[in-house]
Amino acid sequence: MPSSTVENYLKAILRLSDESPDEALVGIGRIATALELTSGTVTTMMKHLGKEGFVDYQPRKGVVLTETGRAAAVQVLRRHRLIELFLVEVMHLDWAHVHEEAEVLEHVLSDRMVERIDEMLGRPAHDPHGDPIPNAEGVVREDEFKALSECEPGEYQLVRVARDEPDFLRWLQEQGLRPGAGIEVRGIDKLAGIVEIRVDGGEQSLRIGEAVAGVLGVS
Amino acid sequence: MPSSTVENYLKAILRLSDESPDEALVGIGRIATALELTSGTVTTMMKHLGKEGFVDYQPRKGVVLTETGRAAAVQVLRRHRLIELFLVEVMHLDWAHVHEEAEVLEHVLSDRMVERIDEMLGRPAHDPHGDPIPNAEGVVREDEFKALSECEPGEYQLVRVARDEPDFLRWLQEQGLRPGAGIEVRGIDKLAGIVEIRVDGGEQSLRIGEAVAGVLGVS
């Protein structure tokens, strides 16, 4: 049974390797930055994870998740996402706060609890950020979407929010920008780095920066 | 913020001192047995807890909880009991399994979560074993009851089950013996150490040993 520490490493490696699918290996430094640890600590851990069969550790190059490692990481992701949804839907906690809470619960809830949550929520496919929830077998059904920042003017639907900061999420919520909302892209000012949108049949235009628009996935 | 380890020590000391209210101090050995640790470990921890102001440590004698320590312990108890009830009432987990789960969650749920649970359950006064749930201020409303093993024949109501083993709880449940159930004491055979009861208008008599009857509180 991997400790929560190990689970966090695994989760981070999964995320990082998904973030740059072109690179074969995830570098030690990136992991260190992601987890806010020194690289020495990460090196030590990678050797250990290597021995345990969770990663393939190539000294001075980086690591790849093994099958086992990937499966374990996906299970953590599944738990995290189910828990987030549970906290929003059942506990009626604020979308904005749910991430931190899930961050600890994901390592701690029994399989029985997670199964019960999955059942209560009707085997949901997406968490409150629109991220796909892997099923119990670890199969993730990835869905198509593109960044709002890359869109031509037109009608879209918000399907994904790729950021966790409470303040940002709270603001999004105030603007009616939660997964499922309709978005009309009215114009893009490439030079100014600004996207002008209208949310869900509302009246007013909303101007958001490219970076923010890049974090919103639409379809 | 006390670690879960510390919280567990505190909880154990609270329980042990409530178990023998006549003794002024809880001995190191009892704590060690309760937590399945060596006494050396406990001694070390008690010195530490002493410095932190959670207990008054009297070398070679034992410890008493300070005000601070007691308050912290009661909060853990509150969490534990609220969580147990939540798991039964909301998550519909089995009464028998709920203790272990609560044992970990009590150290980990945010105050916000606990408050939400308390609210969802309507500020309940008792957990699934019939134990009183301290309120947010740490006030415990103890209620009157006596051990079934001490009862004259007559009609009673089960209000308390002072044991946590899943197998035992499952058996109780199968007999209809959950807090709230009516119990008729039909006879006591002191010499054989057996109590004969009838559960909640059922037909058959049930014979239980003194030790088991001692764990059931009725009023």
Place this chain on the structure above:
DNA sequence: GGCTCGACTTTGAGCGATCAAAGTCTAGCT
């Protein structure tokens, strides 16, 4: 080919929690 700079690894240390085993009190008996 040699050098350098940045990325990675190694080393030595600390912290919190734990143990086993050796040492010390002390209450209570003789």
Place this chain on the structure above:
DNA sequence: AGCTAGACTTTGATCGCTCAAAGTCGAGCC
């Protein structure tokens, strides 16, 4: 008073995780 058994404390060690700082490697530049 002296002894002893049992309860408690001390000591030295381990384990998982972490850090700072010193050491090493190697890709790319001259």
